Amino acid sequence: MENNSHKSKHLPWPLLIVMGLGGVIIAALLVGMVAINVRDNKIVYVVFSVIAIILAIAVSRSDESEDKEVKSLLASYPLFIIGFTFGYIAGIDFLTQTLVLQFVVALLSFALSKIHLCRQMQLCYASVVLPLIFFSYFDHLFSGRAMKDGNIEMSCFAIIVAYMGIFAATIKDNWFASTAIGDYLKTIRFATAAVSVALLWFIHRDNTAFAIFFAIISFVIACILLRKYVTGKRLIEGYVLALLCCASTAAYPAMALPITGMLLSFWLLDYVCLVIFSAAFICGISFFYYDLQMLLINKSYLLMASGALFLLAFYYIKRVTK
Amino acid sequence: MEDSITLSGSDNLKTADAKAWLRFLQVFTLTLGSGLMLAGIIFFFAYNWELMHRFVKLGIAVALILAVFAVAIKVKMSDFTHKITLSVLCGLVGVFWAIFGQVYQTTADSYVFFLTWALCILAWVYIADFYPLWAIFIALVSMGVIPLFPDNSWFLTLLMLYGAVWTAFFIFAPKYLLNLSAPPSWFISNMFVIEFGMAVFVVCLVIFRETDMLNGGITALNLLMALVVTVATIWYSLRQKNIWLYSMLFVGALIVLECVFIKCLTHEFGGLLLHLILSTATTIGAAFAIAVQYQKWKKEKSETSTNQSVIDNGK
16 A cells, blocks of 8 residues: 655645646746747757756755655656656657657656655656557557557557556555555556546447456456355355356446456555546446447336346345345 | 355455455445436336326326435434435426426526526425535526626626625524534535635636726726635635635635736746746745645644543543
């Protein structure tokens, strides 16, 4: 679990809002000032970007005492924004390479910075930039045709699998205890969950391979839990129930991933991620019934039947655990 | 092998144990089952809606209202569940009026619908004494009343006055109305934030549209009202030691100052540099003021709670 006792935990949310708003204004003004004078001279943007990021890291390393955190944050936060924005402007013609560089810089800044909030932002930024690299590589960052591209779908599939793997790995928090990310497991989970759910939009609704893959993962998780807590005849019944539930999600990718996420989030008692995956599941199940090619009256019978099945499952669970 | 489900799981404290999983499964299956069932029933009626007689349509809504009312009266439940039931009842009244409007094609304006709905549920809202329900009630009344305001330069002053009346009602009415409990902090804070947000919006509007608004006393009146709202927000945040509201004051000030800077300073290098210096100074000042006040109030609160525990132990 996340241990952020040394830094921003003590800063109240309203203060972060004021600093966030002020930081964005300061960064925007600085970018504007440079842009007015430099115009299209990319080298200057590169130089400013490097200087801003080095300064930001230096500022965020210098003050470790709690009372100086506000001061350090006020300087480092706008500097990071400026650094990344200038970097982006400088490399707009070589977008994929620029994004790769930004990803590396974000990870480096995370490793070198000492302010908790800055490090959280770097992690979140890195997790967002990674899929953008693929989008840019396949030339769909601004085209709006990404939904139809098989390469984008495959990339999203791979990233979601990787992110969910990282999410699941945080169960073993002792693996990370001695590393730099030991204190940021909650942030990693939040970023990976949010990005995975967002990337689900690019997975086609008939991508059965994706759905089956995550349905199997869900079933494996359910089996591990059942073996841990249930024995005897009830174990077989539990396996059958889990198989039925997971098999039903194998029909639709937008249901399969959220179920896996919900199981993992609840396992870790991470309620923020549970809310993210639950919201995705509600959207997924709504789209599933909306997409069904049948009359509204037949949909209503199907909905009532599936509702009755889940209510039966509820009474069954209640009865066997009395 | 014995059939069993171990409820005393050996998990460490950081992960869900068997009891938590059981609760999760129960909540998940119950929520999903009832949600799907309810959706199925709604779709069923939706499919057959055109075929139903208008009395059947209204009858369904009335039957639901009566059923929920009977549950609220007869069934023993916790205070919170009772309040939720009354909230559902208030929602069903809206459903009834919507069906009524559709069946008889009343061609009434939407604000009449919201006002009728709000008036019909007033007694239940008062009895429930449930602030989320009060928030919905205010939204309904606002959707009914605000369209009636004249669409001229007085509109913003009236809007602020309207918000101020509601805020004053919830601050002072609990002292005089027996059934009305004191509003929770989140409720009154949000009332003030909305009210103060309107005041900030008015000031920004005056800054950017001075040619339209500088006619006679209307601008002065708008600014005066904004000033009254700001003073009231400052007074309340200091009195309640509410750091959220206190910080929102600085957010508002930052927004107003930015509007002034954008309006007054040139968009060339010198202007931007001055803008940058002023914005940086404002942000730093605001952040430090909040940080200092936060530490001060936190210290006072901890001292108060320590003194209280000493008094309690003495008893």
